[in-house]
Amino acid sequence: MPTIVVEVMPKAELLDPAGKAVAGALARLGHTEFANVRIGKRFELTVEGPITEATLAAARTIAEEMLSNQVIEDVISVHEAPASGASA
């Protein structure tokens, strides 16, 4: 079924303790090439029927109002997933 992907990340000016912990663990394990890690969320909204501009607009509203906390998070992307849904 068609899927809309919503990506939410913690605001850049806020500390991300979980991300900091992962960055520290990577450094201890020898992966010093990664300077920083931030952890956000990725939502997949499955849509019944085709994705229209109205569906995308509804998804954008939901992303701002319900899927993210605007005090601490930014919605960085709302887009249709590629047909197969998976890419590597």
Added chain:
Amino acid sequence: MPTIVVEVMPKAELLDPAGKAVAGALARLGHTEFANVRIGKRFELTVEGPITEATLAAARTIAEEMLSNQVIEDVISVHEAPASGASA
């Protein structure tokens, strides 16, 4: 700074209770166009210096071994973020 994005989602065959809760809430609020919601994670790994094939390979290894739990999650994408970092 250049950034590698890692996307992790719960495996399709597993229940995602948080996603189910969001889907239920959306339906109660009148957003019946969304049949299902699944919630995964999105990591941003900041790289010092340019992103090489070796950096991407290291990120893929880290994604499989440390950023995801292979019993319940799939790494669906490891890719370089677009230059500005943000898109809507």
